[in-house]
Amino acid sequence: MSALSHVPGPTGGTADPQTASDGGEERRGLTGYLLMVPGTVWLLLFFLVPLVTLVSSSLYDPSGSFATGYSMTWHFQNYTDALSEYGPTFVRSFLYALSATVACLLLGFPLAYAIALKAGRWRNLMLVAVIAPFFTSFLLRTLSWKLLLGDDSWVVNALQAVPLVPDDLRLLATPAAVITGLTYNFLPFMVLPLYASLEKLDVRLVEAANDLYASPFTAFRLVTLPLAMPGVVAGTLLTFIPSAGDFINSELLGNPRTRMIGNDINDLFQASVLPTASALSVMLMAAIVVLVAVYVRRSGTDELV
């Protein structure tokens, strides 16, 4: 099953495909193929073929332009050139994405736990509050962090009042602002799969651990957390992947030294530097695929694809 099958639909409920598909009988014949064809063709033409084109474009001679066209010269040097120029940006993007993912997990787990096990009759209301940010524009919400983190905002003033925090603290246009924005924007993608896992948790297992003299911490580590693992894996992937490629937060909340790889890919494409931009894009995709593969293997869940 896909990682996203853990995400409840907009109205809340999730069905468990594994148990349900056992009951239905599968029909043989041509109909299945006919139903699959239109969507599959669309995905092949506008997802897979473009990916292949992206790879081949990354090997074009870099002297061409959108207007004059490009020639295929198997110019592998595009990759080494791109890496030497944008390597640090790559590292920075992955560090920001990693920080945002960890922050999402630390904030999202208690929230998902509270909704699944502590909220009682407020559960649906809290779930609506989790998806409420999606009801309005991503860009407008990110812009509002510009106001919230601005130099004279109540957030900054409140933090400055805390002892040990310097009086000239700035948040806007710092890495902290970019990571705050990323964390904020992708937090629901962490909370929803975690909630879907924790909702299925049998509380009696935790009680049994307590009865057997496990401390609350041990019970959490040995019972709750392993049972929530599919949600943790799905949630971290769903926050890490979009964060690594994002450039909206760094553009609106950061400064030129907080640029992420998405900024460069986008700017290079807009400036019609096709080969370098394609090479960067291919490397981003490859890096993510490798990281995800290693992560999924090490976390030992077979729930993904």
Added chain:
Amino acid sequence: MSAVRGWLGRHAVLIFGLIVLAYLCTPIVVVVLMSFNDPASRLGYDFDGFTLDNWTSICDPYQMCSSVGKSIQIGLLATALATVLGALMSFAMVRHHFRGRSASNVLIFLPMASPEVVLGSSLLALFVNAGYAGQLGFTTIFIAHVMFCLSFVVITVKARLAGLDPRLEQAAADLYATEWQTFWRVTFPLVLPGIVSAALLSFSLSFDDFIITNLTSGQTVTFPMYVWGAAQRGVPMQVNVIGTIMFVLALSLVVGGSLLRRVREAPARG
């Protein structure tokens, strides 16, 4: 004192959760608040004073309302096609046998697992190579939106379809309904809520998309593209009016939908 501490201890997770929810919802409050803002300068993004002017002059900023119109048009068209194609695929995947099922699963899953900037840039590479670099616009945005909405439609409808009790369809067949009658009178009405939520999801994904649209749009300006452009040169407060209207509409749809479901399902539970 110790009673207070005990209460806090028992509810610590819930309290922390509510603080995180506040973090999630504060920006929405800011968007609503800013729709009533009377800005002192075009370049700042601060609340300077209360006014209703933004609400009475929504369409004053140049190109803003036309960009909203464009987003609605693209959203409706892309949603219509993605919902149809995706629903067909989910029926095939849950109810029919065909070869290449796991390859199809990967093909549907991958677009959701790819960063948007990669999806957008590979489409742009395709369009440039096909000689359409000069003709980017409505059509290319539409193509891109159908592509990324499709996967979300498939997983949403599939979940609903897989959750159906197969005995309902067997009962219809036992009562001499033809396959066609069973589909339209039993299966389809039961799956419809899943299709509706898939359509709502894909409209909101399409309406709100910036990264992919930005790479495939050429000169066409959608609402997110308009906000992005405005962010560079000073944001007119009317964008927050649009944001507030979106929020109220979406919230009433979701709340209304779940109330409707509750009313409908109440008698069934007896």
